[in-house]
Amino acid sequence: MIRTLHSLRFVFIMLVVISHIPPYRFDFGGEVGVAFFFILSGFVLAYAYGERIRDGQFHHVQFLKKQFSKIYPLYLLTLVVMLLMNARLGITYGWPVHVSHVLLLQSWIPDEDFYFANNGPAWFLSGLFFFYLIFPWLYKWLTETAFRRLMLVGVLLLALYVFAVLSLAEYQEMFYVFPLFRLPDFCLGILLARCYRTSQTSWLPERLRTMSAAMMTAWELLFVAWIVGAFFVFSCVPPVWRYASFFWIVLPPLIFAFILADKYRGLITALLHHPVLQSLGTITLEVYLLHSMVLRFMNHLLGADEETMTKPLHVILLLGGIVVVAYFMKYCFVNPVYLRLCNEKK
Secondary structure: OOHHHHHHHHHHHHHHHOOOOOOOOOOHHHHHHHHHHHHHHHHHHHHHHHHHHHHHHOOHHHHHHHHHHHHHHHHHHHHHHHHHHHHOOOOOHHHHHHHHOOOOHHHHHOHHHHHHOOOHHHHHHHHHHHHHHHHHHHHHHHOOOOOOHHHHHHHHHHHHHHHHHOOOOHHHOOHHHHHHHHHHHHHHHHHHHHHHHHHHOOHHHHHHHHHOHHHHHHHHHHHHHHHHHHHHHHHOOOOOOOOOOHHHHHHHHHHHHHHHHOOOHHHHHHHHHHHHHHHHHHHHHHHHHHHHHHHHEEEEOOOOOOOHHHHHHHHHHHHHHHHHHHHHHHHHHHHHHHHHHHHHHH
């Protein structure tokens, strides 16, 4: 397990949550967080299952059942709860919307009344399950194709993407949610895994091993400065580009740097290895699926108004409440249901 990435999961999920707390307009947090998790998903799957795919020992159906058992029960529960909360407020959607959500097809439909309905952030899973479906074939192509040919295809696809952006700029949110437009994020994660495996036989690990703690910390701070710089540049980038392609430049170097730093002794790596952050990294799925309804419930419970919601104490209470509920649901619902479903399938 690469522990730095495990903790970074929690850091980036908190950026997503903060972006959804009104009246803050922290768009950078939501967009960088979504891109991070698509890229991370590609890397983690390639890193965990790559050898099995190459050896012909990867069981795709079993893999899909495992992922489904881990994710879908909580997804369905949050969908039902959000339907009830919306009904109480008089917010209703037609049955096609509900069917698309149950089938995890909402992000394929170019209408925000579909992909942002009910538990809005859950559109992410619609794309993620599509990537799970094509993962083994995508992995083999991205890791077995010659680098020169891969670059040629990449340039052609990038040209098509630019053409689509220029032609469909008025539908800019589709570049944020539509699975085919988010597929490059996932592919970048797989390519990062390919680069990481290649780097293990290069001069780089030995060079990092000989670096002092101070030098490793400087290396890590360089990439922290990189993401901070991206935050300041972000507001100057047109939305249609920053919804995805801006982060294709920003995130891969950051993720790769902290993957490499995981085995060494920089101060930021030591912080990311702390048991508290490691534990918090285990609840990112729960935080993602639960945070919208917990925010709504807690704001109602606390009687929050526009003035109250800007106070740091209120934000801390909201974030703390989300973490507590996420831990409770993970250990009292997600894990028991997952174990039961897995045992039944055996």
